[in-house]
Amino acid sequence: MKIAVARYPVGSPTDFDAFAARQRQVLGEAAAAGARIAVLPEYLSLELAATFRRHIFSDLPASLAAIQQYRPQWLALFSALAREFDLHVVAGSFLLDTGNGRYRNRCDWLTPDGQQLWQDKLQLTGFEKGTGLIDPGDVLKVFEVDGIRVGVAICYDSEFPLPVRRQYEAGARLLVVPSCTDTAAGATRVRIGCLARALENRMFVAQSVTAGLAEWSPALDVNTGQAAIYAPMDVGFPADGVLVQTAEGQLWALAELDFAAFDARRAQAQVANDRDWPGQLQPALAQAVVTNVP
DSSP states (O other): OEEEEEEEEOOOOSSHHHHHHHHHHHHHHHHHTTOSEEEEOTTGGGGGGGGSOHHHHTSHHHHHHHHGGGHHHHHHHHHHHHHHHTOEEEEOOEEEEEETTEEEEEEEEEOTTSOEEEEEOOSOOHHHHHHTOEEOOOOOOOEEETTEEEEEOOGGGGGOHHHHHHHHHTTEEEEEEEOOOSSHHHHHHHHHHHHHHHHHHTOEEEEEEEEEEOTTOSSSSEEOOOOEEEOOSSTTSOTTSEEEEOOTTOOEEEEEOOHHHHHHGGGGOSOOHHHHGGGGGSGGGSSOOOOOOO
């Protein structure tokens, strides 16, 4: 299974048709390269705020309210592109109105056979909490794609081991991470979170990112980081765990993931963090004993 992860330069479309044309172009490139899954970045929907006047796109609450009119078109677009390109489209995330002016950061997964799957972001960043508008999700999911179970962890969620562990225990062997970070420190945190989840669960992790400047937007203003696909740092994989990553100016990074070979090599692994996980849960380790040194 070939996976494509985007380092997506944030644009400023003039209308939904312009946005749709660009999505067709970028996803067409991934499909032409042989991708079966294409991962777009977190907050992709906020690019649509640029289609409104300045007093809307420069104001986050107004932007969130305004883009809701595009929700049906958003789903129809990515569903149509998934069918057209025979491609699983992970459409970044859409800030979805759940009523009473509250929103959830939802990752939509559109399948070639017409299904609409989704996972909400569970852990909110300081920025998201500070808006006073966004609520965390309350459901953790695993999807089955061509016989492979897959979980989604939206950006900050990748930094928390226990929910991802639950996805692993439900059979996930691939974790998809749409992300958006505005500082080098933020990009490093998500990258390390992805590497840690790959190591401790012995799974593949595929991270997409936003790129470039979008000074017109209070949420997408600065974007940094590289899209990458990670594996455990073990036999048969790169020592740094990075299978592939984008370079400056590169839109897609792609890797062919052989899940059957991956499982076959499990017995030859140098370490077995996934199998040894229960060792840290023994009752004797539930609380640290403080020893006073005279």
